[in-house]
Each structure stands twice: as structure tokens, then as C-alpha cells.
Amino acid sequence: MISDTKREVLRLFAEGREQYRKRNFEAALVKFKAAYDLDPKDEPSKIFGARCKAYMENPPGDGWDGVFQMTNK
Amino acid sequence: MSLGMNKKKILIIDDEQINLDFFDVMLTRLGFEVIMASDGSEGLEKIKANSPDLIILDNIMPQLSGWELTKMLKQEDEFLKYRDIPIIMFSAMDTVKDKIEGFELGIDDYIIKPFNFSEVLARIRAVLRNHELSRQIVLREKRLALADSLNKSLIYLTEHLKIPVLGLVEASKALDVSDSKAVETFKEQVVVEAEQTLAALGGLEDTVRKLQESEGSMRKAELSLRELEERFREHFKELHNHIGESV
Numbered sequence A: 001m002i003s004d005t006k007r008e009v010l011r012l013f014a015e016g017r018e019q020y021r022k023r024n025f026e027a028a029l030v031k032f033k034a035a036y037d038l039d040p041k042d043e044p045s046k047i048f049g050a051r052c053k054a055y056m057e058n059p060p061g062d063g064w065d066g067v068f069q070m071t072n073k
Numbered sequence B: 001m002s003l004g005m006n007k008k009k010i011l012i013i014d015d016e017q018i019n020l021d022f023f024d025v026m027l028t029r030l031g032f033e034v035i036m037a038s039d040g041s042e043g044l045e046k047i048k049a050n051s052p053d054l055i056i057l058d059n060i061m062p063q064l065s066g067w068e069l070t071k072m073l074k075q076e077d078e079f080l081k082y083r084d085i086p087i088i089m090f091s092a093m094d095t096v097k098d099k100i101e102g103f104e105l106g107i108d109d110y111i112i113k114p115f116n117f118s119e120v121l122a123r124i125r126a127v128l129r130n131h132e133l134s135r136q137i138v139l140r141e142k143r144l145a146l147a148d149s150l151n152k153s154l155i156y157l158t159e160h161l162k163i164p165v166l167g168l169v170e171a172s173k174a175l176d177v178s179d180s181k182a183v184e185t186f187k188e189q190v191v192v193e194a195e196q197t198l199a200a201l202g203g204l205e206d207t208v209r210k211l212q213e214s215e216g217s218m219r220k221a222e223l224s225l226r227e228l229e230e231r232f233r234e235h236f237k238e239l240h241n242h243i244g245e246s247v
Helices: A006-021 A025-038 A042-055 B017-027 B042-052 B065-073 B079-081 B098-105 B117-172 B181-219 B225-243
Strands: B009-013 B033-037 B052-059 B085-093 B110-111
Touching: A006 A025, A006 A042, A006 B009, A025 B017, A042 B181, B009 B017, B017 B033, B017 B225, B033 B042, B042 B052, B042 B065, B042 B079, B042 B117, B052 B065, B052 B117, B065 B085, B079 B225, B085 B098, B085 B117, B098 B110, B110 B117, B117 B181
Parallel strands: B009 B033, B009 B052, B052 B085, B085 B110
Antiparallel strands: none
16 A cells, blocks of 8 residues: 555655656756655655756766766765 | 845755655755755755755655754854754644644644645745745845934934023123124134034034935845845746646
8 A cells, every 4th residue: 555645755756757857957946846845755866856956967968868967086 | 145036045954865766856846956865965065065945844854853953053152153044844743732742843834745846845835934024024124223313313413402502692682783892702602502503414424324324225135025025926826837746
């Protein structure tokens, strides 16, 4: 049995991923953040949220396939 | 002195990176300058370094909590200069006791997580607006005090002018023009009184000029309430276009 909150988190996360693939990183960040607010333990939202910010500052190249490349650490 | 809404600086103190990123992106887009700190002690350093117009603070943080940071800011001499910076505190806890303690510590608003971004913006707007209004009141108080001191100088001058002038009138009435020695004395009296009066007028002129200069610079920093409202409206008009797109 999946809770309503979890269902909503999954919906927001899926919408965030959709925007993310389309390179709408700001819109994606809004979705990931909304998912995180509902469930602060939701690690995927946090991770993708951080990637959005990184891509807004350094947009990925033309051949980007949605896979995040580590550039530091 | 910075005026109205020209690039207000907002400091976000939160240990969760996604919150920092979110506020950074959103508030920058709305025309704020955003400064970020990921824990309480970094927050205190950034307060000193940047002197922000508003602090958005997460309550629950490792090491220095939002409460502790607020207490230091409001009570320690080291932060005297920054004591009046408005604070909006976020918390996941929704207890009346926490809220009351927060307000007693001197925070300006308290928001429970999870929050709606448009509500947060509306609260940021209200807090900044209140703070600007208080600043304007202080400015007006200063101008009133100036006007008051000018009034007092004028009263002082008129009172002190009356006596020598009346003295001269009396002396001239009593003067026997055939008595050349009396005329000579009267002439001297006129010269002395006139010189003293001129000196007093000169002093008043200086005072008026100085007051006008400082009043002028205060006036420049002062906004009418209507102007203030317009600036806020202008600044937040993007908000409505923006909220439609978010969650």
C-alpha cells in the first residue's frame, strides 16, 4: 500500500525528470524542491535538485543525454 | 543610503543544499541579491560581511540552530549593528510554543515547512515592507526634531530681539535732543544693540542653512507612502506571472 504523500512525491519527481530531460532546469528544480518539501528524506529529489542548479550555471553540451558528469570532487 | 527596493540583499541560512539552490534561483529571478550560508556560523560571518536586508533562517540545523543564531544576533554586542535585520524563520515543527519563543526572540515571521513558495514571497514582501516603513518613521522623526530645533531657535531669537528694541524705543522717547551728551550715549547704545542683533541674526542664518542642508539630504532618502507601495508592487509584479508556472 503506497501512501498519498509518496504518490504525490513520485508524481512531482516524474514531472521534474521530464522537465530535466527537456533541459528546463529551473522548472525541474521547482518540482524536485516540491517533492523534497513533501518528503525531506527523498534523496533522489535532493540529488536531482542539486544537478539542476549545476546545469543552470554550466549548461550541458549539445550531445547531452541526461546523464550527469561529475566535474568536481 | 540604499533606497526602496533597489536590489535588496537576502541571506539564506539552511543546511540543506536543495533549499539553498531553490531560493537562490527563485529570488535571484525576482531581482534580489541572494547570499547563501549552509550553517549557522557561516551565516553569522555572512551577516557581518554583507549586512543583508533580510535573513531567511532554517530553525533545525546541526551545530548552531536557528534559535541560537537569532539569540546571538539579537543579544550580543558583537552583532549590535545587525540587530534590526528582519528574520523569517522556517521550521518543520508546528508548535505554538516554538512560534511564541521565536517571536519573543525578535523574529519577524515564522513559516512552517512544507511551504508554498508564493506564500513565502508574500511574507518576504510584508516583512521588507514593514521594515522599510519603520525606517521611514525614524527618518521622519529626525526631520521633525530638526524642525523643532529650528522653531526653538526662532523663539529664542525673537524673545531676545524684543528686549533691546524696546529698550531703544524707551531710550529714544526719554531722549532730550538738546543734551548733546545724552545724544552721544544714545548713539552708542544704538550701535551696540544693532551689532548684537546683527550677530544674533548671523547665527540664526547659519543654523537655518545647516538645518536646510541636512533636511534636504533626509528628504532625498525619504519616500512617500505611495511611492513605497509602488516600489513594492513593481518589484513583486513578476511574482504573479511566475507562480502560475510553479507547482
